[in-house]
Amino acid sequence: MVTTDVTTSSSTAPRPDENRMPRRRWFAELGWRHLVGVVAIAYALFPIVYVISASLSEGGTLTGSNRLFSEISTSNYEALGGTLFWTWLGNSLQIAIATGVGTVLMGAAAAYAFSRFRFTGRRVGLTSLLIIQMFPQMLAFVAVFLLLITLGNVVPALGLNSKIALIAVYLGGALGVNTFLMYGFFNTIPREIDEAAKIDGATHAQTYWTIILRLVTPILAVVALLSFISTFGEFIIARLVLQSERNWTVAVGLFGWVSALLEANWGLFAAGAVISAFPVLLLFLFLQKYIVGGLTAGAVKG
């Protein structure tokens, strides 16, 4: 019923009598939608409103946070300075940005090769990627842990408790899902462009860096962002690899606060949560259009 409405209304779009619809009919057709919308937004937003209020409360206990905006104080935010929160946030950003950039560089290069060159093993390569990606790295965390112990004996920078090692582990999954997402997008760029560039004397590297990569920027942004977000929120491997408190990520650190002493640290946690959610939320709203496209092309939140 709704979809038929769409086609009819879009074909006859701006009806002059729209505003003069009888009130009853208006509610049956449109008014309830606003009602649903308001309820849905209340449902979607109340935890967020709650956490902001809790972060601004003076006391910082769970009980004290229940009276929304009864007091406004920045004490929780100031108290964050006395903890390792900012170190953790810095670690998280470093790791997530490095992983995001690495994922995009490697995924895009691989997708370009699969999309543009015809070589032996290409089909096998793509099919194997599809199969390997079914086994999430997270499932192999025991083996990751054991591998890093061994690597760390040889090169400490790649062993346990190293951020570089964690990034390397995350980059191991760079080709998986992303290659397919990008591969599809690369295929939509006409090959005639490559040909034209070649005739003009460009090498394939010039074509890749200066022409193709510019044309596929939207998918690069989506992959970078999705990779950033999933790395930012990754917990299981980060917790195993990063052992000293100074090296923790926000996910590991905040979990520690809340799981150990829920009551006492609640205000700190709320302030930390607001700060760490803020950049992601902004990025998300900013790049909304691209993300929706990327999602419908097959990505899942991580």
Added chain:
Amino acid sequence: MPTQPTLTGDATDPTGSAGGTSGPPGVRSRERDRPARGPVRPGVFVKIALMAVVNALGVFGVLAAWREGHMGILAAMVALVVVADWVYFSRRTLPLKYILPGLAFLLVFQVYVVAYTGWVAFTNYGDGHNSTKEQAIEALLLQNERRVEGSATYPLTVVERGGALGFAIVEDGEAKVGTADDPLSEVRDATVDDDRVTEVPGATVLSRQEILRRQAEVTSLRVPVSDDPNDGWVRTQDARTGFLATPTLQWDPEADTMTDVTTGTVYKATSDGSFRNDEGQRLNVGWRVMVGFDNFRTAFGDERYAQPFVKILVWTFAFAILSVVTTFLLGLFLAITFNDTRVRGRRVYRTLLIFPYAIPSFLAALLWSGMLNRSYGFINQVLLGGAAVPWLTDPWLAKLSVLGVNLWLGFPYMFLICTGALQSLPGDVLEAAKVDGAGAWRTWRSVTLPLLLVATSPLLISSFAFNFNNFTLIYMLTRGGPRFADASVPLGHTDILISMVYSVSGLDGTAAKNYGLASALSIVIFVIVATISAITFKRTKQFEEIS
């Protein structure tokens, strides 16, 4: 170490080829004949610089692996460096120039790791079975030592030789020196003064201060008397006199047995990687062996694990399916609601509804765990007026809470994809249905919904696969709790398979480590997810899209 070379190698690849290969195969031969003309591209220098870094790091890694005597890593490093050089300096490897960086990471940190998981699943790797048999024997002998009663004490000097601490003693008028790795042996040219060694060629005698500084090292040092570990070792407590300590266990390499010399009990080496006596008692240190399908048998057969395993398996499926269904239904309902172009402010609604999706899920789960707290939580205290509903501590309510929180987290995603799918429905098909006289409901049921499901089903399947392994949500919200009352293993009612693997592995410190069983469970999860994905891929013909 394989990682860094390839990371930098990535940037190398396209620039590198700027100087070298280019053009289609047909042109190549002519190009090769052509002498290099014109200015050299800057890319060449970048490539050479980057490859130099790659090689330097590679050589560093190879040397480090050699020093540690780790042949597996050494071979992998050499292979990676050789392949990287070949790929970026050859003219015939154009596609590989682009694929290699990602591929190297993939091979080391995904393919190898998955294969290793497969191997560990068939071993008894875990607490008490950590290493090789030789190391296990050594550990057993060390752990069960005692001072030999009535044995002599030796005047002892602490020395440092080749970077390792050692003891120099005088026995029967002869000076002997040894370190932890090097049994005591006679030294001819040592200076002995008043029954005490004062100078050893090739070694430095530690001063009193140095000994004090390295006290812990000195008192824990054991210098073997001979190559046979059964003969015992020299130890010291004051760094001036040494005494002979021998293991209470006697290792017999011929019979492959350990004998307790105090009780006379004989422990035989068994195929399960431990020493066992006739009564079935085991020594506490064992070694790694292949145990075949034992871990899988434990998961499905051993009642300590089998019972919770079945419950957890069922709940994992229920959780994943219900999560997809509930989020999809709510998302679809909202998408339909706002799919009418006459609704004002649709953009505002959409933006606000995305908010939960943009919050990192670990934060959301922690936040909800506070709000659902029984005594102080916002839900009970404010929304329910002080009711003490045990949201996270009652088995069924905890499951409901998990689903509810996942609904909050997941519906915006479904809302987005349903909106996209609805908007891309072909108008002519709907028009045709109308012309054929179908009513609104009929059109929706027979045309819109099937088309919508076709468009979204791959996403629903991947969402299922994601939730099947949604560790973060479960762990942050309930940590798998409330615990099963009867189980001797730390598992609970809301645990899903992946969080079960985490608990069983013992890496969180709540239980004894059992890497073998954990890996076996990982394999089981993989088989389930892979089967479901394979069926879907077949149906959605994603394989055929690879042309």
